[in-house]
Amino acid sequence: MRLAYLYSRYPVLSQTFCDTEMLELERRGLDLVIASMYPPKTPVRHEYLARFRAPVHYALEKSALESLVRKAKRQGRWPEALIAQHERKYGVDYKAALRARNAL
Numbered sequence: 001m002r003l004a005y006l007y008s009r010y011p012v013l014s015q016t017f018c019d020t021e022m023l024e025l026e027r028r029g030l031d032l033v034i035a036s037m038y039p040p041k042t043p044v045r046h047e048y049l050a051r052f053r054a055p056v057h058y059a060l061e062k063s064a065l066e067s068l069v070r071k072a073k074r075q076g077r078w079p080e081a082l083i084a085q086h087e088r089k090y091g092v093d094y095k096a097a098l099r100a101r102n103a104l
Helices: 013-027 047-051 062-074 080-090 096-103
Strands: 002-009 031-038 056-058
Touching: 002 013, 013 031, 013 047, 062 096, 080 096
Parallel strands: 002 031, 031 056
Antiparallel strands: none
C-alpha cells in the first residue's frame, strides 16, 4: 500500500509526531511518498530523517514553473480554452491558470 504525506513545509523540528508516525508506517511495510510545497527554512534536521526510506519531494520554484508554462505555450500544450471555460463557469477565484501551471 502507498500513502502520501503533503506538507506546506518539511522537515520542521516541531513535526516529530509526524516523523514518528511515518517511521512506524514504513516499519509496517507501507510505501510512503513525502512531499512538501516548500523546503525547510533552517538547515537543522531531526535525527529521524536519516531513518526514512522515502525521499522528500519538493515542489518546483515559481520561476521553474513559469518556464514550464512558457514551454507549454510554445509547444501548443497550454490549455488556454479549458482555462477560459473554467473561469467563465467558476470565476477567476478558481485560479484555473494556476492549477494548470501546477499540473505541468
